[in-house]
Amino acid sequence: MYIYINGEIIPREKAQISVFDHGFMYGAGLFETFRTYRGHPFLLDSHLGRLNKGLRQLNIDRSFCREETNQIIQRLLNENKLENAYIRFNVSAGIGGIGLQTSSYTEPNVIMYMKSLQTGESLGEKKAEWLRIRRNTPEGDERLKSHHYLNNLLAKREIGEDVQMEGLFLTKEGYVAEGITSNLFWIRNGILYTPSVETGILNGITRRFILALAAQSGLEVREGLYKQENLLEADEVFITNSIQEIVAIKSIGSESYKGVSGPIVQMLYTRYKDNCSYLWSIDELGGHR
Incomplete structure (x- = not known):
């Protein structure tokens, strides 16, 4: 190579x-x-x-x-x-x-x-667990995609080598943050929720694209500070990054979710795949921040 x-x-x-x-x-x-x-x-x-x-x-x-x-x-x-x-x-x-x-x-x-990297033709699915290690705070005013990756490395060692398992961070205050290398979303009663960047998460490019797709699709979106119990009531849960695209979560610990059968995550995945061969910018979709 x-x-x-x-x-x-x-x-x-x-x-x-x-x-x-x-x-x-x-x-x-x-x-x-x-x-x-x-x-x-x-x-x-x-x-x-x-x-x-x-x-x-x-x-x-x-x-x-x-x-x-x-x-x-x-x-x-x-x-x-x-x-x-x-x-x-x-x-x-x-x-x-x-x-x-x-x-x-x-x-x-x-x-x-x-x-x-092979292009997948179907929505992927994983299990997730809450991490013991907490998400560190950004080094500056916002989290950069920088060489400072020790927090992520320690979290990956905690969760293990199983590629079908994702670890989920909480902040030191106990708010839901993100995955080890992914952003986190969930659906309840047709509303899309995701942690705010105020938690110190990376404002992922795929995260921003999903928010733009959701807005264009007429989904109500709420970004905020959420506790673990907010996910207990979710219908669908999924994670995103630019390499894995969108991955449905079928369980977090003992709690189960719709996984790949979730209708909203299926819709978002289809729309994602419809755009990935030609868009240069989120703004070409109509934009989100």
């Missing part, structure tokens, strides 16, 4: 960066994960918008547009002979001295990883 690093496409085993990269030393780096469907990078503009905003916050002097990024994607797809791929687009601060830096980073390391 080939990857892109700082203008070059090279075999993955030959990729190298300096041990003085502040993305490695201090976590000063961001990444976006997304998929290509028949060569199209779904919601690329929305991912780049979040990435560019985060780069400004980290004082990394770099930004990306659709044309430049899609050229990298298409070169890499061609080299790897892929159409449907998992992509991680990574920007780390670059080389710095020993010690925290307050000035701008002007030569970041830009890396794109890629691997083959």
Whole structure:
């Protein structure tokens, strides 16, 4: 498999960066994960918008547009002979001295990883459990998709290697937050609920897209601070991220839900799949924040 690093496409085993990269030393780096469907990078503009905003916050002097990024994607797809791929687009601060830096980073390391990913034709389903470890608070005013992933790693170790199991975080105050690498939604009496970003969750691109789909479909949406007992009364529960798309949850601990038979999650999944081969931005659907 080939990857892109700082203008070059090279075999993955030959990729190298300096041990003085502040993305490695201090976590000063961001990444976006997304998929290509028949060569199209779904919601690329929305991912780049979040990435560019985060780069400004980290004082990394770099930004990306659709044309430049899609050229990298298409070169890499061609080299790897892929159409449907998992992509991680990574920007780390670059080389710095020993010690925290307050000035701008002007030569970041830009890396794109890629691997083959099959396109599913049916809605997936998982079980879930509440995690003992609590969701940590964001390092700044909002959660960035950054290299600070220890909270997620410890949570994954707690839940184990079963790919059919998702761990669900609570905040330290006991509010429902999100999955280990996913956002969380549920349906009760035809209303779509999801935790507010006020809880400190990542405002996922797929989360935002689902909220836009729901609004366009005429669903009432409520974002707020919710306790575990709010999920006990749910009819349907599902999680989202840009790689897994939408996954129905059939149980959380001893509580059971409709899983893949839920009509609203089925509708949202169908509409998601109808759009994933051509949309560049959430705004093209009508937008949501």
